[in-house]
Amino acid sequence: MELSGLLRALRLEGPRDGAQPPPAVPPAEQVLLQIGLLCSEGPGGAHRASVVRDLGALVEAADCQWLLAGVSPATLGELVAALSGYAAPPKQEQEAADLPSKDSAYTAAAERAADVGAVFVHLLVKLEAAKTQEALGVPTVGPILRRVVGPIYIFAATHVVERPWTNVRSRSAAQKLLVLLVQATGCESVAEFLRGKNEDEEGRFAAVMGLLKQELTKDTWKCNPATKFVFSWTLPHVTRPWLSRYLECVLPPSLLISDDYREENKILGVRCLHHIILNVPGADLCQFNRAQVVYHALYNHLYSREAPLIQAVLLCLLDLLPILERAQRQQKQARPTALYDEVLQLVLTHMEAEHRLALRRVYARALPAFVRRLGILIARHLKRLERVILGYLEVCDGPEEEARLGILETLQCTIEHAWPRMPCRLPVLLKALLKMIWDVHTDQSSTPEPVKAALLQGATECLILLDRCSEGQVKVLLAGVYSSCEENRVRECIRKVQENT
Structure with missing residues (x-):
């Protein structure tokens, strides 16, 4: 040697x-x-x-x-x-160092x-x-x-x-x-190494966070480029019920990283917050208004124009809002769903004016979950929601048609939950669905056949639901269309509606 x-x-x-x-x-x-x-x-x-x-x-x-x-x-x-x-x-004293x-x-x-x-x-x-x-x-x-x-x-x-x-x-x-x-x-895994073998045993996560803590302050977390990645890679290994005991040391750095001006840091921080929301009891989150602080941090991100960030924020909010709703209900507040209304109102406002396909897809994928959570209370937003549905049904958004498929699912959920309000909207919705069916049938682009079939199936299910809540009016209106239409694919959709009982 x-x-x-x-x-x-x-x-x-x-x-x-x-x-x-x-x-x-x-x-x-x-x-x-x-x-x-x-x-x-x-x-x-x-x-x-x-x-x-x-x-x-x-x-x-x-x-x-x-x-x-x-x-x-x-x-x-x-x-x-x-x-x-x-x-x-x-x-990294300066982020703008030459590459x-x-x-x-x-x-x-x-x-x-x-x-x-x-x-x-x-x-x-x-x-x-x-x-x-x-x-x-x-x-x-x-x-x-x-x-x-x-x-x-x-x-x-x-x-x-x-x-x-x-x-x-x-x-x-x-x-x-x-x-x-x-x-x-x-131990048997990295997760067990960090959290301990059982709930009563303390693992090494506290020691790790003790070493990271000095580098996760407002003034130091950007100096070492690896610190945020070490934290975000380590955090998911500590799950329920262990994570609640470390809430005070993991929530501040997650909020700090999510509050940065760079999109990649915002997404990283939001994902850390999402993990905390999923793995810490709601009572602990609501203590000292922690959940409200997280909500306001996430809500401010809804003004972003970046699709990956909006997707992460909406998924996080969908898991945070039920916790806040339960807390409001326990406090006997008059409208425990007010936060859902606040988020959905802002989302619909952005959706109505949005022209970027990436953002339209993200919004449309998240919208059905909000409708299901609100249930019959979605009736508060029907006027704006109708405009969004009509606008999104008109626009083809590429080979996978994620936006239109999401909007069709949204329409189905809306009809199921707010069916008493649907008959008065029948003429507008029926026209939009038939136009979309025709556009899909005549589409000569690269859209795969399975995607076209999914669109037609979704539109047909919406027509069936509209027919049920309007006591058979859709069948009556479609009778003339069926007799005059010569396109087999369109006729097949109408036939399914007419034969449904």
């Missing part, structure tokens, strides 16, 4: 003139302290990278007794922290992370082997593990998925580290 670079870096070699004999090799404690000090000075260059690689060889070849018995857990913890800092992605220099810095960070990851892998292997040695065992290994698992987990989460600051080697090392961490702590 060639360790001359490491020895020179630690200044352990004596003079070469023979005047004095070389000093004895210092104990592991002194070696590791000096290496940690060396790495904490910054990323460095090829010299420091060589030292880290030599350190990996040293840890791999060292005897467990020499490496662990004479070293305090604090020393190993400081070494792991120093190596993690050495391998961290470059700080070529940023790319080269990320490439160098990935190489450093691959070397550090190898050191951590060797260290965890040694710790696992030391558990079975009589002279060491769990009493020695346990305190060391408690010191190092948090920083090593954050390092692994930083590099486990493809990011600008990772490469194949660093991702491979991170995946091995996660496997070894789970094994070393006697």
Whole structure:
């Protein structure tokens, strides 16, 4: 094993003139302290990278007794922290840094992370082997593990998925580290490692968040580009019922990230909020008006013009509004559905004037859920909803026809829940549905046949529902159309309506 670079870096070699004999090799404690000090000075260059690689060889070849018995857990913890800092992605003081220099810095960070990851892998292997040695065992290994698992987990989460600051080697090392961490702590999965084996046991999530907390403040969360991804990758592993005990430490950073001006950060934060809503009891969310704070943060995003963000926000709101509605009902408020009305009114206002197909699809997919949640109370919005339905039925939105299929489902739900209000709207809706059936039949674009069949089926079901709530008026009005129409596909739709009882 060639360790001359490491020895020179630690200044352990004596003079070469023979005047004095070389000093004895210092104990592991002194070696590791000096290496940690060396790495904490910054990323460095090829010299420091060589030292880290030599350190990996040293840890791999060292005897467990020499490496662990004479070293305090604090020393190993400081070494792991120093190596993690050495391998961290470059700080982002300004987001508008020029891309070529940023790319080269990320490439160098990935190489450093691959070397550090190898050191951590060797260290965890040694710790696992030391558990079975009589002279060491769990009493020695346990305190060391408690010191190092948090920083090593954050390092692994930083590099486990493809990011600008990772490469194949660093991702491979991170995946091995996660496997070894789970094994070393006697768990079966990363989720169990973080949350504990049962509800009464506390996992390592609190320790991880304790380390992340200082980087998840308003002034610091953008400095390290990996911090938000480590948080958002870790959070989904902690589910109900464990997450409620950590609500105070996960809700503020989620709101902070979602409040950013960049769309990708907004979406990331909204997804974190959605996970919290799904995995924390409603009573805990409503305490101290937390749910109201989240609602207002999400509601403000509805003014965005970006389809991915609107989709994430609408899905989140659909799970948050029932919690707020139950809280309002318990407080005996007069109109517990007022928030549904508020959201739907804004959504319909945007839908009516929207011309971008991506946004029209997002709105149309979410609309049926709002109609179902409001039930008969959708009658409050029928005038504007009718205009939206008529406008969306007219416009083809591409091969998959997601917007028109969503609007047809919305119309079905509306007829089912507000059927007493439908007969007066029958002439307008019947005309729009027949026009859409004809447009689909004569469509010569690339729309697949299954999509056309789904559109025709949806329109037919709407006609059947309209006929039922109008006591057979649709059959009477369609009789003349059926006798004069020569197109088999259109006649088939009308026949289904006429034969339905």
